[in-house]
Amino acid sequence: MERVYNFAAGPAAMPLSVLEKAKAEFTCYGSTGMSVMEMSHRSKMYLEIYQQTERLVRQVMDISDDYAVLFLPGGATMQFAAIPMNLLAENGSADYVDSGNFAHGALEEAKKYGNVRVIASSRDDKYTYIPEVTPDMIDPSACYVHITTNNTIFGTRYTSLPDTGNVPLVADASSNILSEPYDVNRFGVIYAGAQKNIGPAGMAIVIVRRDLMGKARPSTPKILDWAKQADADSMVNTPPTYTIYLAGLCMQWLLDQGGVSEMEKINIHKASLLYDVLDSSKLYRATAQKAFRSRMNVTFVTRDPDMDALFVKEAAAQGLVNLKGHRLVGGIRASIYNAMPVEGVEKLAEFMKAFEVQHV
Ligand SMILES: *Cc1c(COP(=O)(O)O)cnc(C)c1O
Numbered sequence: 001m002e003r004v005y006n007f008a009a010g011p012a013a014m015p016l017s018v019l020e021k022a023k024a025e026f027t028c029y030g031s032t033g034m035s036v037m038e039m040s041h042r043s044k045m046y047l048e049i050y051q052q053t054e055r056l057v058r059q060v061m062d063i064s065d066d067y068a069v070l071f072l073p074g075g076a077t078m079q080f081a082a083i084p085m086n087l088l089a090e091n092g093s094a095d096y097v098d099s100g101n102f103a104h105g106a107l108e109e110a111k112k113y114g115n116v117r118v119i120a121s122s123r124d125d126k127y128t129y130i131p132e133v134t135p136d137m138i139d140p141s142a143c144y145v146h147i148t149t150n151n152t153i154f155g156t157r158y159t160s161l162p163d164t165g166n167v168p169l170v171a172d173a174s175s176n177i178l179s180e181p182y183d184v185n186r187f188g189v190i191y192a193g194a195q196k197n198i199g200p201a202g203m204a205i206v207i208v209r210r211d212l213m214g215k216a217r218p219s220t221p222k223i224l225d226w227a228k229q230a231d232a233d234s235m236v237n238t239p240p241t242y243t244i245y246l247a248g249l250c251m252q253w254l255l256d257q258g259g260v261s262e263m264e265k266i267n268i269h270k271a272s273l274l275y276d277v278l279d280s281s282k283l284y285r286a287t288a289q290k291a292f293r294s295r296m297n298v299t300f301v302t303r304d305p306d307m308d309a310l311f312v313k314e315a316a317a318q319g320l321v322n323l324k325g326h327r328l329v330g331g332i333r334a335s336i337y338n339a340m341p342v343e344g345v346e347k348l349a350e351f352m353k354a355f356e357v358q359h360v
Pocket of ligand 1: 173
């Protein structure tokens with residue numbers, strides 16, 4: 001069977017050349033005589049792979065030595081708990097921006113560990129925009145401010161980062177990391193689940209400013225303590241070795257495409273192909289407010305849920321799969337991460353126009 005264009009929100013499409021390279025090396029990596037999967041995580045051959053992945057992540061995101069780069073199990077959701085454990089002092093307080101379902105999940109988790117202030121929210125408006133955050137809204141004594149740079153379910157993104165002064169900015173960038181350049185120095189912590197723009201599921205990359213480490217609560221499990229993980233090269237326990245290897249292949253692929261700033265240009269082009277169709281349509285309506293539209297998750301509806309379902313079904317018959325919106329919101333969502341080729345988006349745009357002609 002031929003490969004389809006997979007518009008899934010995550011786990012999501014991977015670059016085909018990465019899959020092919022992994023396939024070629026699957027049973028026998030280099031001159032090691034074994035699969036990466038079979039290597040001891042402490043072996044010299046595996047440590048080279050680990051260090052290469054870290055080096056490439058640092059290179060593509062231009063991360064200075066002031067930051068540790070951790071590869072941790074449990075995805076972004078595990079970090080929802082790790083963040084307060086590592087950063088929220090027992091009597092301290094943290095400021096959260098509630099811009100989507102994952103943002104909400106992060107703050108609900110943090111509440112278990114201490115005082116959480118929701119300083120801005122678009123929850124009552126169905127998360128169709130990013131709420132404004134001005135410096136006066138931030139508690140200058142807060143342990144950190146938490147944002148979600150791209151809201152995967154609702155299809156919104158921050159077009160500029162809030163100015164948090166001296167309060168560390170902590171960002172869940174799971175669904176748009178590596179899709180546009182970010183100045184890492186503006187953040188205390190950036191973290192992302194791997195299964196959208198980094199590689200396969202089951203891991204998060206956590207980029208932590210070193211001076212923020214070492215303050216974890218005594219009750220913090222060792223595996224969630226960033227300082228301990230940094231000291232152990234993310235190997236407090238056996239790390240997701242194969243996922244780290246694949247993430248390295250994806251980083252090399254990204255560099256081969258010209259790096260993050262080149263990728264951003266392609267992503268702007270891909271997103272505009274779809275938004276242009278939506279904006280000139282009598283059938284579709286984009287659900288996110290224009291000023292906050294995501295370049296990674298394009299969310300829209302037709303005139304009713306039955307028509308949405310028909311759209312999803314007919315698209316799938318043409319090899320354009322996983323376009324159903326998240327179960328919380330319904331509708332249609334096209335996730336077009338870095339690995340989605342331009343041709344896939346062009347095919348989808350053509351399908352959308354043809355479907356509209358049939359159904360208006
Ligand atoms: C997918 C996603 C998550 C959850 O990631 P897991 O790896 O499943 O824990 C969290 N935040 C955002 C913004 C996401 O897109």
